[in-house]
Amino acid sequence: MTRAIMLQGTGSNVGKSMLVAGLARAFARRGLSVAPFKPQNMSNNAAVTPQGGEIGRAQALQALAARRAPHVDMNPVLLKPETDTGAQVVLHGRRLANCSARDFATMKPRLLRDVTDSFTRLASTADLVLVEGAGSPAEINLRAGDIANMGFARAAGVPVVLVGDIDRGGVIAQIVGTQSVLDPQDAAQVVGFAINKFRGDPELFEDGLAAIEIRTAWPSVGVLPWFDDAWRLPAEDIMDLAGRHTGDGAFRIAVPRLGRMANFDDLDPLAAEPHLRVDIIEPGRPLPGDAALVLIPGSKSTIADLEAFRRNGWDIDLTAHIRRGGHVLGLCGGYQMLGRSIADPDGIEGRAGSYPGLGHLAVDTVMAPAKRVQLTQARHPASGAPLEGYEIHLGRTEGPDCARPWLEVGSRPEGATNATGRVRGSYLHGLFAADAFRGAYLAELGAQSGLKYDDQVDSTLDALAAHLERHMDLDLLLHMSAKV
Missing domain, CATH: 3.40.50.880 (Class I glutamine amidotransferase (GATase) domain)
Incomplete structure (x- = not known):
């Protein structure tokens, strides 16, 4: 029987995509057949699958981490922004429509069936499905018709681990505040939390960790130190690339x-x-x-x-x-x-x-x-x-x-x-x-080249997997997953 667990974030760019990639490689190294899944992504940085369809580039990297070919079912809904208020909607790898944000909001409930169908097909091919949310479930103004976070999690019966970003500051409020604004049934879907991008001495955060556990009654699955080699992996956002120091400038x-x-x-x-x-x-x-x-x-x-x-x-x-x-x-x-x-x-x-x-x-x-x-x-x-x-x-x-x-x-x-x-x-x-x-x-x-690029990406995924093995309770995470 296939198991599944979902990572949702307290906000955008908390590191969900990279964590799913690292977990995919870690569990694949343990001998499990792993598949990544993101119900809805928004990105113009797309990848092409062997079937000739489009998915988010992050899901293609996660597929590589899981040592399997990318497939359109890994990202059934892809939004490709064209203006500040409109996007192309790609469903199962093919263009479905161009619509405004308002029109897409009315379309989402109809897309939930397509999303769950993709999830069911993907789950039939794997031992473990690692699901990535989009944005944050705390955006409760977008909850009606949601297919990206709690709407999907509840429809598919997938438990959720909430990820906070301590590098931004206020991580206690991020996690406790998210629980406070969630609908009680949505909050009940959460089975634990993780702290990402930690710098410094973890012992100094023990009281903070305890404060979160007391206030939420959620257990921690890990406090993850900053992963220094993250820059060696493909950038999901152009700002990630823009912020890198690259090369010696020759x-x-x-x-x-x-x-x-x-x-x-x-x-x-x-x-x-x-x-x-x-x-x-x-x-x-x-x-x-x-x-x-x-x-x-x-x-x-x-x-x-x-x-x-x-x-x-x-x-x-x-x-x-x-x-x-x-x-x-x-x-x-x-x-x-x-x-x-x-x-x-x-x-x-x-x-x-x-x-x-x-x-x-x-x-x-x-x-x-x-x-x-x-x-x-x-x-x-x-x-x-x-x-x-x-x-x-x-x-x-x-x-x-x-x-x-x-x-x-x-x-x-x-x-x-x-x-x-x-x-x-x-x-x-x-x-x-x-x-x-x-x-x-x-x-x-x-100019000169001195790099084996694909080898570097693969070795970095191995290093990321080892990093998560050291700092995250993967056995607990697997125990928290549900049969689907």
Whole structure:
């Protein structure tokens, strides 16, 4: 019989995703078949499954930690923000609708059945399902129709461990306060709590731990010290990446932070390189003049981000960078922006029309309703290096610079290069995870690579699992789980 336990947080970014990844690896090392599950995620940082569907990037990492292939049932509902009040709804890996936050609120009760169906299918393949909540159950204004936290936990009969973040301060109030605002039946679903991101002497927090246990009657499953190697794992949020000190600065890569930046996992292997410095350039800051490479990432709303790119003056900075002999790489939406024009005849991204691109590649893009979502095997002809990537995009890009592709997908040329060879674009995401390709590409730019990226991620997951084994009562956690 399969067992399940759910981790919910006192707020966003308390470390739930990383804890589920670490627990998945820890229990997998104990010989259990483990599956991660997140009923509802909100992220433009998506991964592609072997079935050709989309799930949150965090669930793909958790699947890797569990030593199993990612599947759309691991994240049945994925929200991909397109505006401040609207998002694309992806159900079971496929686009379902574009709707406002208000419209999604009315849609959620109908999605609960889809979510529980995915959970049931996933549970049939595993000994243990580790469920991750979203945001916080303390957001009781969102409780009606909830499918992400207590609404799911009660519907599926899954007990909950509440995770607090002591690094933010006020962790006692976080946990005790959450219990105080929960509906009594929701509060009864909680079977314990954990403290994450602790720094210092744990003995100094013994009284605080006792205060929480007395006030909530919930047992502690662990006080987890800060995990120093967390930066070695793929970033779930662009701010996690922006806050890292990356490399010694010998080779600087500037990445303009687009408002709807998507699939920025392309940056993780670069940020992990010891001799590279990846700088996320916030709106209002110029692109640095000493950058060797400007990398324009993917976007969920290419035309809107292109307009914002110009408002920030980055188009002027980019032209100056190219004039100085700098290199430019556009990936997916960034590739489309570098072209001469982007036509959106059906108004897929908003107002129908044609928009001028940045004009650094002689290519033109036409948006179309059909979305390409697939894993892709490719080759770098200049070095012969193989690589595996994925595609998530709308639109078709054609033009004279496509006659100078820099990648091959089977017999199909992929991407474009300008006449100087210093401006390139491609629809492939995830290509820098391939060590041989990354090394060859960086060598062309005068930089060096000294990293086995996939090996580093895997060894870090092992280290995270060992960290949780030391500081968390995994036997108690397993005992708290329920048969489902």
